[in-house]
Amino acid sequence: MTHAPAHDPLPLDPRDAPVPRYGSGSLADVLPAALAGLEVAAPGTGLVLPPADRVCLFLVDGLGWELLRAHPGEAPFLSSLLPGSRAGDGAPITSGFPATTATSLASVGTGLAPAAHGLAGYKVLDPDTGETMNQLRWEPWTEPAAWQPHPTLFQAAHAAGVATSQVTAPHFEHTPLTRVALSGGTFLGRLDAGERMDLAACRLAAADRALVYTYYAELDGAGHRFGVDSDAWRGQLAHVDGLARRLAEQLPPRSVLYITGDHGMVDVPSTEDARFDFDEDWELRAGVARLGGEGRARHLYAVPGAAPDVYAVWREVLAGHAWVATRDEAVELGWFGPPGTPLAARVRQRIGDVVVAMTGDSAVVAGVTEPKESALIGMHGSVTPAEQLVPLLEVRT
Known part of the structure; x- marks a missing residue:
């Protein structure tokens, strides 16, 4: 054809x-900037974030900046945090290339760009086998530590005495992608997303210095299957908005909640x-x-x-x-x-x-x-x- x-x-x-804004405004810069306030050694970044004793990162798979701005009715709480709103002073950052989950999670968890952590796409060539490897599903399997040898920022925070937790779905606990990108501290699996928000807030409150990561995948799934112009996707965005509000309303003192996404999406x-x-x-x-x-x-x-x-x-x-x-x-x-x-x-x-x-x-x-x-x-x-x-x-x- x-x-x-x-x-x-x-x-x-x-x-x-x-071009992604590596070093000043990309996903790889978020945790290094946040951990600077906790006095945890991390890769250098030009992104500056005010310090807080307790840091929570809520990553919503598929939550793109342009999509969020186009749907204020479905996401009134999140929209209230956007620039130009009464409370909002944040600005967009960039995902990194490719704008895909495996690459982005590795950037978030290591504080490194794809050129350094090496998860350079959804499927890439494994030079040792000559076959393409799916880095999201880790198929065919290869040794995770050899594929991505850099330590995670969660490991660094845990080693520095920060109470570190990942609060997400149970089936992510032992995946190779979690191991190379998000491991360190305590993994707490909960199926119900609302329970994850409650538990994340509890983990923040349980220590004077805390780092908590939580994640929601279903917005991305609805976009892939039905498109971002679908009622199913808009319903998921409304659910995400409720989850974010639920978590925000439970934050203990001296806390910061960051809400971000790993990429946007187009139909x-x-x-x-x-x-x-x-x-x-x-x-x-x-x-x-x-x-x-x-x-x-x-x-x-x-x-x-x-x-x-x-x-x-x-x-x-x-x-x-x-x-x-x-x-x-x-x-x-x-x-x-x-x-x-x-x-x-x-x-x-x-x-x-x-x-x-x-x-x-x-x-x-x-x-x-x-x-x-x-x-x-x-x-x-x-x-x-x-x-x-x-x-x-x-x-x-």
Whole structure:
């Protein structure tokens, strides 16, 4: 299949793509800035947050800045914390690239950009096996400590004497992603999200110095399945708003609650001009040995010697729909970390020979080899504001 638009748009210049604000306003900067007030050693950051003795981070999967601002009726409490509201003084931060859960959670938990922690996408090449690895599901399995060897900030806080807890769903306790990104201190599993809010508040109150992380996944699930323009998604946002209020109202003295997301989301129309199907398009398949990433952010691992041709063809086929960069370009431009950040060999080989970041509402799907992912309505991963910008809302006592 080929795509022949009525007019011939020029390929997008990757130098024009928005770049995450690593080091000053990204997810990787939140905990280092918060832990500075607890006198816990953490990676340096230009983000400054007022100190508090008790810190709670509530991460809502799929809570994008633009989506939140567009739905004040469903989220009156969260909207009251936005800039321009009576109480709000927060501003958006960026997720990091790709804007996807595994990458973002690793950035949150380690305080490092993807260039350093190495979870550089939804699916990336495992150089040791030559196969793509799903870093969210950790399939096929590989040794977590070798894949992501850096300690977490929760481990650092616990070692510094801060009462540290993760309060989330029980099935996350022993996952490799939790181990490499969120482990340290005490894990407390609760199925009911309301109980998680109550327990998080109790853990804050139980110590003079505390760090508590809690998480809610279902907003993201509703967006993927039904789209962010659905009643199901709006209902989930209203539920999140109630959970945030419930937690905020129970904060003990000298506490701060930060509410953020790991990425935003866009709905991708089920039309041929929006969904480029890798499995059906011989031009896109030519020279590609492995397809990584996800619909909105792709890693392309080329057959030896074919990378220049793959780069040229994808730029032409996706002209007007994507920023297409070589690995070196993407790294130098600051997609995976601050420009000039050196990449360890273990990380460099995970990044595609060619990296693709979609714009607008387009995606590169793979209908045969990735049937479940290709059927999703809501998608994320790219560098657009709809996916990159997430809130950093604050409640203090």
